[in-house]
Amino acid sequence: MTTTRMTSSQETSNQNGSGRSRYHDAYGRWQSDPEWFWEEAAREIDWSKAAERIFDPAQGVYGRWFVGAECNACYNAVDRHVERGRAGQAALIYDSPVTGTIRTFTYHELRDEVATLAAVLQEMGVSKGDRVILYMPMIPEAVFAMLACARIGAVHSVVFGGFAARELATRLEDATPKLVLSASCGVEGARVVPYKPLLDEAIALSAHKPQACLIHQRPQAQAVLVKDRDHDWQAAVATAREAGRKAPCVAVAATDPLYILYTSGTTGRPKGVLRDTGGYMVALKWSMKNLYGVDPGEVYFCASDVGWVVGHSYIVYGPLLHGCTSILYEGKPVGTPDAGAFWRVIAEHKAVVLFTAPTAFRAIKKEDPNATHLQNYDLSSFRALFLAGERADPDTVQWAERILGVPVIDHWWQTESGWPIAGNPLGLGALPVKYGSPTVPMPGYDVQVLDEGGRQLPADTMGSIAIKLPLPPGCLPTLWHADERFRDAYLVTYPGYYNTSDAGFIDGDGYVYIMGRTDDIINVAGHRLSTGGMEEVLASHPAVAECAVIGVRDSLKGEVPCGFVVLKSGVGQSPAVVETELVGLVREKIGPVAAFKIAITVGRLPKTRSGKILRGTMKKIADGETWTMPATIDDPAILGEIGEALRKRGLGE
Incomplete structure (x- = not known):
């Protein structure tokens, strides 16, 4: 395959530097001319045929990016680096504590x-x-x-x-x-x-x-x-x-599919998220420098699995497109062999960035609250921790900041988006952190908060998070062989917008706050309350390692919140004392309106293999509804433990 190389004048060549963040300049350039912005970003990709149109609104369901262009994702991720001086550089480090294996593959290999x-x-x-x-x-x-x-x-x-x-x-x-x-x-x-x-x-x-x-x-x-x-x-x-x-x-x-990645559908039929080739490469390449602040040749550690979108984007395609060394880790954050597993990998391979799920850090914090394992490793190469996959509670973020002494950056995206919707752009110069917020929308995303009628809500007002069409390069153009299902699932609720099904608000500085899925907003006696906000309060208690709050059906108030907490190892207080303190803490921080009276200590929370807490299933058990074992559950036995804990409180019958 022959390719043409275009010189780049975009901001990806900028170094981090100090001083004012260049984020607002970059976002403003995208707002003023989206097609020019992505045309410039596309110069970082090798094309065998240039695009006839950068964006064609007449193509596909809502338009298609880089129409008429031709390319190859493997060539851009591997071959071009071999041809341009990186043949001997490590491309992939396989680190498997569960088998005692470490293998390195150069780009040539x-x-x-x-x-x-x-x-x-x-x-x-x-x-x-x-x-x-x-x-x-x-x-x-x-x-x-x-x-x-x-x-x-x-x-x-x-x-x-x-x-x-x-x-x-x-x-x-x-x-x-x-x-x-x-x-x-x-x-x-x-x-x-x-x-x-x-x-x-x-x-x-x-x-x-x-x-x-x-x-x-x-x-x-x-x-x-x-x-x-x-x-x-x-x-x-x-x-x-x-x-x-x-x-x-x-x-x-460029518009041909690169992969299909299935997510669970509400009908029980899986949704095949389709990813195109050209736009995906452009978006990932842009994000590696501008969001993650990583340079070609550096070591990038994404502790996910290739079965999830994070593994697709930031174990395989993103780091390799950028010419990085990517770590493929076959292990857990704890137990393989201990809560210092991540620190060993970072130190041994000199990783500059770690990207993992908040649940991984909550597990580390639970097992080693004082981070004693960290003292055994030299993390002098390490620059930043990125968290995504579910909401990063402020307590976990602050704990990670204290023990690591580097920026800890929460960012938010979905399987459907393929790359971050909102984040703190380290490569453009990080913005001030606001705990509980994944910071600001990335160029390409016009994020808005809408009411039930599709009207834009003022700052600091809770509503549904939606993205004005068109979606940027890298996002799903449709579902696999299911255009109508794509429209019904994502585009019908708010015409002209992609419905994220997440709820939250945007503050006066433009910072996005994701408080949970729209079905995680509970109605307590007419008051719309965020379970994410309550989880934030519970997680701030010094004895709590991780938590989840669900809405339980109530004949008087409609719904009332129920909190599940996992305590840190070595906590001296009894579970009953901690539960009483948690009820008082929510009353103090949120107020009596929350009607928070049920806190239940459990040994573990039920999660998917990617670390997401199965709140929806927990709610069905608590409400006594019929439920099925989720296909993605990590350990089915935990749901039995949750059911038993609820029955002891008179719930779930």
């Missing part, structure tokens, strides 16, 4: 691995536009597979490794993949999770049958291959390597 695997995929019949499902653990081959699909123009859809068979089956039916790439097992802490039986069951359940499966055999568990359908990954790659077969990069339209 990464290119060879990806090109060889891409040739295998082609030999198995995969071509441009075909779908490939990846059901993989956090091993280098998962990254090779994503990039190999991108290399030949195939559309990958990563399903979290170990996902329930029925849920995997629904994704097989929706994406209709030609091929499934998987591994014999995953390793989660001390547990080995066999993947192959789950994959076999999913294929049996699915109306769509893939033509073949490529299975990577891990030493922790060997999978039994199905004759005429399953192929041994290592053997296939070895044969291709011996024959010298390597697939070249295939040019695709």
Whole structure:
């Protein structure tokens, strides 16, 4: 594939420096001429064919970016760095405390691995536009597979490794993949999770049958291959390597899909978030320098999973597009082996930035509240911590600031957006922190707070968070083969806007506050109250490690809040004393109007594997409604514990 290189005059070349943030200048430039702004940003990407139109409002559901352009995501993430002096630089560091393995791949080695695997995929019949499902653990081959699909123009859809068979089956039916790439097992802490039986069951359940499966055999568990359908990954790659077969990069339209990423739908049918190729690369490349403040050649540590959007954007594509070294971590924040796991990785590999979920830091704080493990590691290379995935409570942010002594930056985005909607732009010069806020909208996002009638609300007024169309590059253009469902889910509620389904407000300085999902705003005797605000109060108690507040049905007030708290290790007070203090604290900070009278101490909170607390399921249990086990739950046993705790308080019957 031949490409053209354009010189850049955009602000991505700016260094952090000191003094006034350049954020307002950048946002103002976008506001005054959005197409010019993104045309300039696009100069950081190599295109085999330039765009005919930067934005065409007549294309797609709400318009499409970089119409007529052609490019390849794998070329931009890997090959161009090999060609321009980074061949010997580390591209990927695989750090797996659960298997005791650390491996480093240079950009040259990464290119060879990806090109060889891409040739295998082609030999198995995969071509441009075909779908490939990846059901993989956090091993280098998962990254090779994503990039190999991108290399030949195939559309990958990563399903979290170990996902329930029925849920995997629904994704097989929706994406209709030609091929499934998987591994014999995953390793989660001390547990080995066999993947192959789950994959076999999913294929049996699915109306769509893939033509073949490529299975990577891990030493922790060997999978039994199905004759005429399953192929041994290592053997296939070895044969291709011996024959010298390597697939070249295939040019695709900028508007062609790069991947499908499924989120749970309210109807029980998963929603396939579609990501296009060109706009996604432009947005991620812009964000790496301007938001995260990282330079090419530096080490970037995103402690997520490739099964989630964070892993797609900031383990694989973002860091590699920018020429960074990306850490692929197969482990937990605690327990592999202890609460110093992240500090070891940062120190050993000299990472400059860590991006993780607030729940990871709450787990570290619970296990090691005084950060004693931190004293064992040299974090002199470390510059900033970024948190996203759910609301970062001020207490956790302030605790991280105290122990780390670096900026701790909350930022907010969604699977659908693909990259941050709001954040504190470290690369443009950080703005003052306001605890509880992910700071300000990034260029491309016109974020507004609307009432139920779609009218814009004044500053500091709670409402629904919506984004004025068009969405910027990188965001979903639609759902996979479901334009009408996309309109109904996101665009119908507020015509002319994308409905985020998040609730919050914007203050007089333009700072965004996300207080929870719109269904996390509870109505207590006619007063609309944020459960996020109550969680903020509970988290400020020195004994509380993490918490969740839900609205429970009440015959008199409509709803009343119920708080669940997990206490820090080594707390001297009894749970009953802490619960009484928490009730008084909410009454003091929010007032009697909150009607907060129920605080329940539990050992753990139910979460998805990405760390999001399952508040909706907890509410159904508390209200005595019928509920189903969420497919993404990390440990199903916790919901039984929650139900028992509620029954002791006379709830959930």
